[in-house]
Amino acid sequence: MATDTAAAAVDALLKWKSKQTDSHTSQLLPQDDFIYLILTLKKIPQKGVRTNPNKIPLPHPIISPELCLIIYDRPKSNLSSESAKKKIKSDGISVTKVIRFSKLKTDYKAFESKRKLCDSYDMFFADKRIIPMLPKLLGKQFFKKNKLPLGVDLSHKNWKEQIERGCSCGLLFVRTGTCCVIRVAKVSMERDEIVENVRAAVDGVVRFVPKKLGGVRSLHLKVSDSVALPLYQSLPDVKLKIEGEANTNKGSSDILVDLSSCTIAHS
Numbered sequence: 001m002a003t004d005t006a007a008a009a010v011d012a013l014l015k016w017k018s019k020q021t022d023s024h025t026s027q028l029l030p031q032d033d034f035i036y037l038i039l040t041l042k043k044i045p046q047k048g049v050r051t052n053p054n055k056i057p058l059p060h061p062i063i064s065p066e067l068c069l070i071i072y073d074r075p076k077s078n079l080s081s082e083s084a085k086k087k088i089k090s091d092g093i094s095v096t097k098v099i100r101f102s103k104l105k106t107d108y109k110a111f112e113s114k115r116k117l118c119d120s121y122d123m124f125f126a127d128k129r130i131i132p133m134l135p136k137l138l139g140k141q142f143f144k145k146n147k148l149p150l151g152v153d154l155s156h157k158n159w160k161e162q163i164e165r166g167c168s169c170g171l172l173f174v175r176t177g178t179c180c181v182i183r184v185a186k187v188s189m190e191r192d193e194i195v196e197n198v199r200a201a202v203d204g205v206v207r208f209v210p211k212k213l214g215g216v217r218s219l220h221l222k223v224s225d226s227v228a229l230p231l232y233q234s235l236p237d238v239k240l241k242i243e244g245e246a247n248t249n250k251g252s253s254d255i256l257v258d259l260s261s262c263t264i265a266h267s
Contacts, residue, residue, distance in 0.1 A: 006198040009221045009229045010035075010191060016226055017187055034062070035185040035194060037170070037201045038220040038228055041178040041209065052131060052151055056170035056204035060193040062186050063123045063167040068097040070104060070126035070134070070149055079154060093160045094167075097121060101130055105137065114139045124149035125163055146173060146181060170201050172208060178217070180205075187223065202231065 013035065071084050081098050088095045097120075108114050118141045126134060128151030135148060142148050150171065152162045170182040184201040185194040202219060209215040213234075220228035 005231050006202070006221075007195045009231055010194050010198060012229060013221065013223055013226060014187065014191060014194075017223055020225070033187045033223045033225075034183045035187065035198070036222055036224070037182045037184045037198065037205065037231075038218075038222065039172070039180040039182065039205050039209075040217040040219075041180070042215050042217045042234070043210075044178055045174050053148070053171035053173045054205075054208045055166070056172055056182060056201055058168055058170055058184065058197045058200050058204075060185070060189060060197055061164075061168045062170075062183060062189070062197065066120070066122045067095045067163065067167075068099060068117075068121040068124045069095045069152075069163075070099050070101060070124065070130070071154065072127035072130050073100040073102050084154075087159060091160045093163055095125075095163065101127070108138075111139065111141075115141050118142050118145055118147055121147075123147065123167065125152050125166060126150070127154045128152060143173075146171065146183065148173065170197075170204065172205055198231075 017033065069084065069088070071079055071081065073080065081100050084098050087093075088098070108117055118138075124142075124147055126149035131149065131151040135143065138148070150166045152159065152166070156162070170184050172180055172182050174180065182201060182205060185197045189197075198221060205219075206212050206216060213232075216232065217234050218230065219232040220230050222228040
């Protein structure tokens with residue numbers, strides 16, 4: 001991706017967001033919006049849905065300390081809610097809520113309770129042994145908002161290191177379609193931090209794509225209530241016939257969008 005492309009897209013989004021915040025509808029808008037990278041693949045992934053996301057390292061953490069940890073309180077387990085809270089406090093871990101797996105199954109059956117839980121925390125972590133069971137249990141709201149819990153090994157003592165590492169990553173969930181959405185920054189971050197995160201995210205997601213950049217159809221950047229600004233677009237294979245020449249050229253080419261003068265229209 002061209003050096004200026006990410007910076008120009010970020011500048012356009014921040015300018016648009018600033019105008020929205022200053023408008024009379026500012027109270028209805030999120031106070032600290034996420035910035036999303038939208039990856040569109042050329043082909044549907046063959047391996048199906050992953051319950052564990054691919055982690056994209058970012059230079060600047062994007063998650064605030066509103067974190068929830070789901071523990072596996074199986075019979076004969078040595079880990080209780082009280083012992084987990086004690087370790088979190090003693091280690092200085094930024095987890096604000098601990099939920100037992102058994103309580104999750106009984107107290108969060110209704111759609112509204114799941115929705116409220118999803119909206120209450122920026123990120124969720126869970127004992128890695130129960131990760132495969134959580135997508136069905138938590139429901140589509142967690143899928144929609146890319147908040148499926150990230151697995152941690154609670155049998156190890158390094159809870160803080162695992163959780164901080166998770167907060168420093170963008171999470172690439174592989175779906176059954178060609179479109180993936182990754183949170184890469186927050187509007188409240190410094191402009192240069194956002195640009196660095198966007199560039200790192202683009203480099204990171206491409207590494208997980210079959211055929212690398214050759215498997216990417218497009219990359220876009222947006223906030224929740226804006227249009228998506230293009231960062232990269234792959235052109236389809238076409239035959240080009242140039243007038244005055246007998247030869248035709250077959251192949252594919254890619255374009256990097258010039259956003260230096262881009263503005264986003266809003267009502």
